[in-house]
Amino acid sequence: MTDFSARRTVMVDTQVRPSDVTKFPIIEAMLTVPRELYVGAGQHEAAYIGENLKIAAGRVILEPRSFAKLLEAVDVQPDEAVLDLGCGFGYSTAVVARLAEAVVAVEADPAMAQDAQGRLSAQGVDNAAVISGSLADGAAKHGPYDVILIQGAVEMVPDALLAQLKQGGRIGAVFMEGRLGVARVGHMGPQGVTWRYAFNASAPVLQGFTKTAAFAL
Numbered sequence: 001m002t003d004f005s006a007r008r009t010v011m012v013d014t015q016v017r018p019s020d021v022t023k024f025p026i027i028e029a030m031l032t033v034p035r036e037l038y039v040g041a042g043q044h045e046a047a048y049i050g051e052n053l054k055i056a057a058g059r060v061i062l063e064p065r066s067f068a069k070l071l072e073a074v075d076v077q078p079d080e081a082v083l084d085l086g087c088g089f090g091y092s093t094a095v096v097a098r099l100a101e102a103v104v105a106v107e108a109d110p111a112m113a114q115d116a117q118g119r120l121s122a123q124g125v126d127n128a129a130v131i132s133g134s135l136a137d138g139a140a141k142h143g144p145y146d147v148i149l150i151q152g153a154v155e156m157v158p159d160a161l162l163a164q165l166k167q168g169g170r171i172g173a174v175f176m177e178g179r180l181g182v183a184r185v186g187h188m189g190p191q192g193v194t195w196r197y198a199f200n201a202s203a204p205v206l207q208g209f210t211k212t213a214a215f216a217l
Contacts, residue, residue: 029098038091080146090116103128136208154209
């Protein structure tokens with residue numbers, strides 16, 4: 001029988017800590033949340049690999065390193081509300097729920113959203129709710145949010161989503177530019193969002209976050 005607890009420790013010791021992730025609440029959450037319970041059928045043995053784990057067409061669970069570094073960069077506080085976009089089967093939401101006061105997760109696939117809510121409830125995660133809808137639309141009626149996290153890559157972030165961020169809030173996302181990707185953190189100020197480079201990463205671009213090609217004669 002696989003010792004997943006030991007695998008979690010190895011994941012943190014070899015993928016998370018060496019990547020300059022130092023905040024104890026993040027390390028504690030990733031040591032605690034059973035990642036193997038939030039993956040697709042037959043993927044339990046692959047749950048702790050150090051790369052993006054495909055869970056559907058164009059959808060992944062971000063590799064532990066990228067996810068942990070994104071959490072480090074946005075610095076979720078215990079009294080904050082977080083919007084988690086593209087939660088898949090709920091792993092990211094389960095981790096963030098240990099850091100935040102409340103989490104609203106959005107999943108585009110209705111069946112996956114229902115599945116994620118069931119898995120979170122089964123694990124006693126009672127400060128998170130999963131709703132089904134367009135990731136690019138977010139969940140304005142439950143906002144605004146202190147932090148927005150996007151579990152996948154973007155080419156651009158819609159203004160309607162940025163409008164759901166509180167003043168002083170942060171948004172973390174991986175931006176793909178061709179084959180190269182960088183994670184950036186946006187800080188909401190009086191003049192709008194200012195983006196800053198965080199680290200290199202890559203992931204599939206999510207539906208609704210692609211740039212429209214400029215029209216030219």
